[in-house]
Amino acid sequence: MGGAKDFLDSFDTVEEALDNILDEWTRYYQVVDRDTMEVVKEGLARFKNFSPEGFNSNDSYSEDGR
Numbered sequence: 001m002g003g004a005k006d007f008l009d010s011f012d013t014v015e016e017a018l019d020n021i022l023d024e025w026t027r028y029y030q031v032v033d034r035d036t037m038e039v040v041k042e043g044l045a046r047f048k049n050f051s052p053e054g055f056n057s058n059d060s061y062s063e064d065g066r
Contacts, residue, residue: 010034014041018048 011017017031018041027045032038043050 017041021045021048023048 009017009020011020014031021027021029022045024045028043029045029048030039030042033040
């Protein structure tokens, strides 16, 4: 929810942590593994549920729609 409270919160899953992040336009978040202290997910809160797996770098787009 902001500040030190964010730092002290602990969740069992990344999904639970993401649910706790406020959808503020400019809020940046990091989800950190409590055992290793490694960042497991980070980014702007407005994109917290975005998954790049649905995109393919081989997809092409042309201006004529083909």
